[in-house]
Amino acid sequence: MSTWVPTEGTSEALLSVRDLKVTFPTEDGLVKAVDGLTFDLNAGETLGIVGESGSGKSVTSQAIMGLHRGTRAKVEGSIGFEGRDLLKLEDEELRVMRGRDIAMIFQDPLSALHPYYTVGNQIVEAYKIHHGKTSKSAARAHVIDMLERVGIPNPQKRIDQYPHEFSGGMRQRAMIAMALVNNPRLVIADEPTTALDVTVQAQILDLLMDLQKEMNSAIIIITHDLGVVAEMADKIMVMYGGKAVEGGTADQTFYSAEHPYTWGLLQSMPRIDRERLERLQPIPGNPPSLISPPSGCAFHPRCAYRDDENLGCSTIVPEFDVQDWHPVRCLIPAPKRKAIFDTEIRTPSS
Amino acid sequence: MFAYIVRRVAAGMVMILAMSLVTMVLFFASPVDPARYTCGKNCTPELLEQNRKALGYDQPVLSYWVDFTKGIFVGSEFPKDPALKKSAPETIADCPAPCLGYSPQSSRPVRDIIVEKLPVSASLAIAAFIMWMIAGVGLGIVAALRKGTLVDRAIVGSALVFYAFPTFFIGLGLYVFLALKWGIVPVPAYTSIADGGVGLWLQGLLLPALTLALVYIAGYIRLTRAFVLEAKGEDYLRTAQAKGLKSGRILFKHTLRGALTPIATVAGLDLGGLLGGTIITEQVFNYDGLGRTAVMAATTYDLPVTVGIVLVAATFVITANIVVDVLYAVIDPRVKYS
Known part of the structure; x- marks a missing residue:
């Protein structure tokens, strides 16, 4: 990877998001849920979007799916997908793309599946809407095949069962089968393992990676857990308060993280190579208000390395230079950031 | 599922019979003499007594209820008087099962009403x-x-x-x-x-x-x-x-x-x-x-x-x-x- 995104107009990525802004008018004021997001995603690649609740990661995925249409949310910027700006499409054009070109996997498969219809009914429906000419029996056969591919045993029988008859892990497998049934080019997985048992989480992530290789789909995986994206993602974008604060390859984010917030995420992660008695370090403070964000750097009230006098952390808004190969939204000079990471954050074995 | 329905229907029937008993108890507890309402203007104490007996209001409420419940399953006759049936069978109203009783005021079986x-x-x-x-x-x-x-x-x-x-x-x-x-x-x-x-x-x-x-x-x-x-x-x-x-x-x-x-x-x-x-x-x-x-x-x-x-x-x-x-x-x- 060279720069975070190529220079103007030269992007040939599958998905190229430029200066995406999503705002919601509320009684208390304008909520800036996503505030100027720019990233690229190539075919077959995996992007991990990491951040805490309210950082704007789920809103971003919903904006890409066009799920904000018909609500009071305002979406600005551009979302290029295979050369077309999704924000400029007619509702009907976008609807046809949903599920066929861009599919989504949700966090809680129990509530994301309709309790009154069989799993098969719901997946066949997802397939038939984009393959109108396919006969019912052919669609059913395809769905059984799909259930088999996601590792559901005895799919001929399971296809006629209801979601409540599935275990949590099996439900998420069914959800994945539903998302991939049309072989979409982009899959957005919004916290796909958060609602699952720890033992099942790794299985689901492995499954996603295997299927990605088979189908060559691009994946955006949204999570608050850096560990989830550690193995999966090619690129990682860390979000804070609706903005990207650090972007780069997975290696860059793990082995040379430069933003104090990313450091905080790394240190709050349980690690096997740490001393057992060492406590996890939470990030102090609360997520920023999206209506009236802190002045200057949005992270400065919680930042352990802020330096208002010399750097102006509370007054100057740091930039996220998308032409950089490892952009970091921080006022601390790069050499100093590297030094802090090496001396204070990096653990001996990493 | 079938067993569940059978159980619910059985419980429902018990409930209905219990409700009939409650209705009768309330009725019998009333200070008004129901037989008086069947007797008309030229009522004599003898006629009143006769009506009360014919209607079964002289019995305790429980045996009235048992009679009523029996009527639902096997039918009944009004008034229930074997002597009268012999002497004047035309005055006896037949009430085949399921009999819900006989209204003295309108001289008809309740079911017909x-x-x-x-x-x-x-x-x-x-x-x-x-x-x-x-x-x-x-x-x-x-x-x-x-x-x-x-x-x-x-x-x-x-x-x-x-x-x-x-x-x-x-x-x-x-x-x-x-x-x-x-x-x-x-x-x-x-x-x-x-x-x-x-x-x-x-x-x-x-x-x-x-x-x-x-x-x-x-x-x-x-x-x-x-x-x-x-x-x-x-x-x-x-x-x-x-x-x-x-x-x-x-x-x-x-x-x-x-x-x-x-x-x-x-x-x-x-x-x-x-x-x-x-x-x-x-x-x-x-x-x-x-x-x-x-x-x-x-x-x-x-x-x-x-x-x-x-x-x-x-x-x-x-x-x-x-x-x-x-x-x-x-x-x-x-x-x-x-």
Whole structure:
């Protein structure tokens, strides 16, 4: 990877998001849920979007799916997908793309599946809407095949069962089968393992990676857990308060993280190579208000390395230079950031 | 499932018999002598005593109840007097099973009275049910989909107006203005299908059913609106949208299926409650149904008719309860009975 995104107009990525802004008018004021997001995603690649609740990661995925249409949310910027700006499409054009070109996997498969219809009914429906000419029996056969591919045993029988008859892990497998049934080019997985048992989480992530290789789909995986994206993602974008604060390859984010917030995420992660008695370090403070964000750097009230006098952390808004190969939204000079990471954050074995 | 239904039906029957006993106990506890009401102007103490005996009011309440229950299964005769049957068999009224008793005031078996009045009440209840379900659920859906707009407020607000007025006010209002003053609809009078055909039957039902429906409509609008709004926030609707489904399919297949299930429960119970007769609506429109008959029977101390109608009404309510519960298992695959 060279720069975070190529220079103007030269992007040939599958998905190229430029200066995406999503705002919601509320009684208390304008909520800036996503505030100027720019990233690229190539075919077959995996992007991990990491951040805490309210950082704007789920809103971003919903904006890409066009799920904000018909609500009071305002979406600005551009979302290029295979050369077309999704924000400029007619509702009907976008609807046809949903599920066929861009599919989504949700966090809680129990509530994301309709309790009154069989799993098969719901997946066949997802397939038939984009393959109108396919006969019912052919669609059913395809769905059984799909259930088999996601590792559901005895799919001929399971296809006629209801979601409540599935275990949590099996439900998420069914959800994945539903998302991939049309072989979409982009899959957005919004916290796909958060609602699952720890033992099942790794299985689901492995499954996603295997299927990605088979189908060559691009994946955006949204999570608050850096560990989830550690193995999966090619690129990682860390979000804070609706903005990207650090972007780069997975290696860059793990082995040379430069933003104090990313450091905080790394240190709050349980690690096997740490001393057992060492406590996890939470990030102090609360997520920023999206209506009236802190002045200057949005992270400065919680930042352990802020330096208002010399750097102006509370007054100057740091930039996220998308032409950089490892952009970091921080006022601390790069050499100093590297030094802090090496001396204070990096653990001996990493 | 089958075992569950059998169990529920058995429990329902026990409940019905218990209710008949309660009704009789209340009746016997009344300080008024019911036999007095069967005796007329030229009553003598001997005649009174004779009537009381013929009606069984001289027995303790429990043996009266046992006689009554026996009658349901094996039939009965009125009055129960072997001596009289020998001397004057023509004065004995036969009441084959299921016998619900014999009304001394109208000199008929209670079952015949119920068979005559039930179609009136049932027609009214079903017609009103259809009206309020279509309008109430339909408007509720529209209000939910247009939430916060003028349309929403107009629907909910006007429904509330009808809800706030008493039934007799709405009934009389419709009667006086629509039928009498403006003559938009004919003056309502019940005509059975056998007597006047479907056209006249429906014509007669229009205003009373509308009155009853208006009373219920507000509740259904609000319920439907609330359930649809709740369903719209469900994750599975976002899934449906993310699949690329058309909005019509999302609404009818995904949203309404989840939203209308609880409505079915309420609707079933409401219909069950109304089939046994409506007191005020029947009264206002001079409809000779179960509700009106029950009021007449209660005010003239006609115990057999009172008990009979109470039992019929209770049977409808209990049946509706069972049907709704069974229906729930059919609609919602997560519900299983054993």
